[in-house]
Amino acid sequence: VNSEESIHVKYNGKELTSRLRCFWKVKVWTTAGQSEWSATNTFSMGLLYYKDWPKGWIGFDRAFPWDNTKTDSRLSARYYRKEFQSAKQVKYATASIIGLGLYELFINGKKVGNDALTPTATDYTKNVKYNTYDVTDYIKNGKNAVGTILGNGRFFAMRQNEKPYKIKTFGFPKMLMNINIVYTDGTTANIDTDDSWKGTADGPIRTNNEYDGEEYDATKEFAGWNNIGFDDSKWQKAEFVQEPSGVIEAQMNENIKVMNTLKPISIKKLAGGRYVLDMGQNMVGWLQLNVKGKKGQQIRLRFAESLQDNGELFTANLRNAKCTDLYTLKGADQETWEPTFTYRGFRYVELSGYTYQPAAADFTGKMIYDNIKTVGTFETSDALTNQIFKNAWWGIAGNYKGIPIDCP
Missing domain, CATH: 2.60.120.260 (Galactose-binding domain-like)
Incomplete structure (x- = not known):
C-alpha cells in the first residue's frame, strides 16, 4: 500500500468469505529505510449471511413444574447435548454459538474457552451477539459429544411480571450453533442445532438470575452428561423455537x-x-x-x-x-x-x-x-x-x- 495513512486503509484484495481463515504480516517502507517482516498473525471471518447459520433455534419455550415464572422469575438452567462422528483427520474446526441469555459450551467433557457470562447482553429485539471459538483441539477422531448449558441472563428477565412497563423480557432461553469442521482432504462437516439434540431442565442449576442469585443442587448432577456414552434416554427431544427478532451480529468486544x-x-x-x-x-x-x-x-x-x-x-x-x-x-x-x-x-x-x-x-x-487490560497507573x-x-x-x-x- 503506497500511502501516508497508517490506519483506515481500505482492504482491496481477494474477497473474504464466511469462515475464511486469513493470515497477515506487515513490512514498512519509509524514507529512512525498511523494517523486518512482522510475525505472522491470523484472524477468521465470521458467518456473513443468514443462510450460513443452521435453519433452527432450539430450546424449551415453557416453564417446568419446579419453576416459578409468575412472581420471582425462578427458572432452572437448560442442558442440551448431542453426539456426532468425525471420521477424518481434522485440519481445523470452529464453533459459532448464540446462547441466550447466557451459555457454557463443552466438547468431550471440556469447557470451551475460559469466558464467563457470555454473550454480551443486548436489546434482543435489535441485535443478538454470537461468539466463535477455535475448537480444533477439542475434536477427536471417532465419536464426539457436544453439550451446552443455557442460563437466563437478561433474556429471561428477573422480576419481569413486577414492573412490565420497565423491565423488558424476551422469552425462554434458546440456542443457535454451528460447528464447522474442515478436514485435511478439503472436505467439511457441520454439526448444527436441530431437533436431533436432547435436552433437560431438571439439572443441578435450579434457578439463576442477577437479582436473586443461583441455587445449585449437587444431588441432581448427571456425571458425564457432556461426554460420549452418556445415557440421555430420559432427556427430552430438543424443540425448534421462535428465533429472536434481533439481527445476528458477531460480538466484537471482549468477553467477561x-x-x-x-x-x-x-x-x-x-x-x-x-x-x-x-x-x-x-x-x-x-x-x-x-x-x-x-x-x-x-x-x-x-x-x-x-x-x-x-x-x-x-x-x-x-x-x-x-x-x-x-x-x-x-x-x-x-x-x-x-x-x-x-x-x-x-x-x-x-x-x-x-x-x-x-x-x-x-x-x-x-x-x-x-x-480488558489496565494500561496505566x-x-x-x-x-x-x-x-x-x-x-x-x-x-x-x-x-x-x-x-x-x-x-x-
Whole structure:
C-alpha cells in the first residue's frame, strides 16, 4: 500500500468469505529505510449471511413444574447435548454459538474457552451477539459429544411480571450453533442445532438470575452428561423455537472473564450458627466455596456491601433482590462449587447451614469484568488521593459487563 495513512486503509484484495481463515504480516517502507517482516498473525471471518447459520433455534419455550415464572422469575438452567462422528483427520474446526441469555459450551467433557457470562447482553429485539471459538483441539477422531448449558441472563428477565412497563423480557432461553469442521482432504462437516439434540431442565442449576442469585443442587448432577456414552434416554427431544427478532451480529468486544481472585481477611461467628465473611474489599463477582457435609445439607450465602452496627448484613439498598446463593451438598468427602450464571457486588457474605466452623481459607472471591487490560497507573504522595484512584478503578472495572452498567 503506497500511502501516508497508517490506519483506515481500505482492504482491496481477494474477497473474504464466511469462515475464511486469513493470515497477515506487515513490512514498512519509509524514507529512512525498511523494517523486518512482522510475525505472522491470523484472524477468521465470521458467518456473513443468514443462510450460513443452521435453519433452527432450539430450546424449551415453557416453564417446568419446579419453576416459578409468575412472581420471582425462578427458572432452572437448560442442558442440551448431542453426539456426532468425525471420521477424518481434522485440519481445523470452529464453533459459532448464540446462547441466550447466557451459555457454557463443552466438547468431550471440556469447557470451551475460559469466558464467563457470555454473550454480551443486548436489546434482543435489535441485535443478538454470537461468539466463535477455535475448537480444533477439542475434536477427536471417532465419536464426539457436544453439550451446552443455557442460563437466563437478561433474556429471561428477573422480576419481569413486577414492573412490565420497565423491565423488558424476551422469552425462554434458546440456542443457535454451528460447528464447522474442515478436514485435511478439503472436505467439511457441520454439526448444527436441530431437533436431533436432547435436552433437560431438571439439572443441578435450579434457578439463576442477577437479582436473586443461583441455587445449585449437587444431588441432581448427571456425571458425564457432556461426554460420549452418556445415557440421555430420559432427556427430552430438543424443540425448534421462535428465533429472536434481533439481527445476528458477531460480538466484537471482549468477553467477561475471571480477572482477579481475593481471599477473605476474616470470618466471624454470629448468633444462630451463622458466620460473616469479610473479603476486605468491595468487589464484583461471586464466591467459590470448599465444603463437606451430608447429602442434602444446604449452605446458604447472602451477600452485602456493608454491615450494620450490630455486625449483621446491611441489605436495605438491595430493595427486594435476594442476592443469595444456595448450595445443596451431594455428600462427597470434599465439594467445591461456584455459581455459573450470576454475580453481585459485595464485600461481606453471611454463611449458614454449616455443622462445623468454616475457615476463611475455604473461600475464594472471583472478580469478573470484561477482558480488558489496565494500561496505566496513577500514584501521588497523598494517601487519600491514591485511595480515591483505587476506588475508582475497582468501581469502573466491576461495572464493565459487555456494556457499562450502573450497579453493583
